[in-house]
Every structure is written in C-alpha cells, then in structure tokens.
Amino acid sequence: MKTxxxxxxxxxxxxxxxxxxxxxxxxxxxxxxxxNAAKRRLAANARERRRMQGLNxxxxxxxxxxxxxxxxxxxxxxxTLQMALSYIMALTRILAEAERYSSEREWISLHCExxxxxxxxxxxxxxxxxxxxxxxxxxFSYHPEHFQIAN
DNA sequence: TAGGCCATCTGGTCCT
DNA sequence: AGGACCAGATGGCCTA
Numbered sequence: 001m002k003t004x005x006x007x008x009x010x011x012x013x014x015x016x017x018x019x020x021x022x023x024x025x026x027x028x029x030x031x032x033x034x035x036n037a038a039k040r041r042l043a044a045n046a047r048e049r050r051r052m053q054g055l056n057x058x059x060x061x062x063x064x065x066x067x068x069x070x071x072x073x074x075x076x077x078x079x080t081l082q083m084a085l086s087y088i089m090a091l092t093r094i095l096a097e098a099e100r101y102s103s104e105r106e107w108i109s110l111h112c113e114x115x116x117x118x119x120x121x122x123x124x125x126x127x128x129x130x131x132x133x134x135x136x137x138x139x140f141s142y143h144p145e146h147f148q149i150a151n
Numbered sequence: 152t153a154g155g156c157c158a159t160c161t162g163g164t165c166c167t
Numbered sequence: 168a169g170g171a172c173c174a175g176a177t178g179g180c181c182t183a
Contacts (some may be wrong), residue, residue: 045160
C-alpha cells in the first residue's frame, strides 16, 4: 500500500485566506482540509472501483459471446480481446464471402453442409469445441501466438 | 517459488 | 470544480 500524500491535494485557498487570524484556526482549518481531501480521495476510489467493475462486467459479457473452444479456464482480459478481434475478423470474412455468391442457398450449402437442417432454426447457445468441429476450426480459430504485440 | 492475472489505490490529465 | 479516464505501483491469489 502506498503512503498517503494527500496533504497537498486540497487547494482550499479561500479557507486558508479566511483562517489566518489565529494559530488555532489555522490548525483547525488545515485539519478540515485534510479531512476533505481524504473524503474526496475515498469518493474517487469508490468511483474508480465502480468504473472497473463496469469494465469487468463488460468483459464478462464479451466472454459469453466469444468462442472458447471448450476451455474450462476462463479467458484472461487480454485473451478475450484478442479472441473478440479474431472472431469479428472471421465473421467479416464469412460475410464478404457470402456477398460473392449469387444466392443465399448456394452460400449456405457451401458453408453449412455439415449442420443438420434443424440447426438453422436457432443459434446454439453452446459453442462447438474445436476438437469436435473441424469446420469451426477451419473458419475460425484463435491461437494466442498469432497475436504478437507489434512494436 | 516465480510468474501471471487481477483488484485496488493513487496522482495526473482531460473534459464538461 | 468535479467526474471520467488512464497508467503506474502494490499486494494477494493461484498455478506450474
């Protein structure tokens, strides 16, 4: 834990100007300023906590819609972002391919022949595992080593 | 025990 | 002025 450096945070110039009349008052006002600074710091901490919780909620929602290929361990934040990127790119590619074919039927038969007819009714909530679904492996796959940080 | 991941605190900067 | 956002520091927890 870092040490508290809040003594200089409070800019209470007005309060200081009003309180030069006596040492007791100066002490009182400076302790009030310290108190206010501490209160504001605590409020800022709480806001930051809420903000980060909101961010984590968003990450959880993203994890739910991004393929996880049967991993029992949840994706880290970094992995989630990379997976989302990869997923979006794969979907974009599929859409672009679809545009190249004159009819939807032709495109569906090209891409979805391995699905049962029933599968077209609803998107399955369960994501297919890469092991059991070579098609998914072909169309979309995430390999962490593909995402090197570009310098 | 080292390394990865995460939550929290903190101070700085930007925006309204 | 105050809130939002950001990045650095720090400590806790978990796993290989």
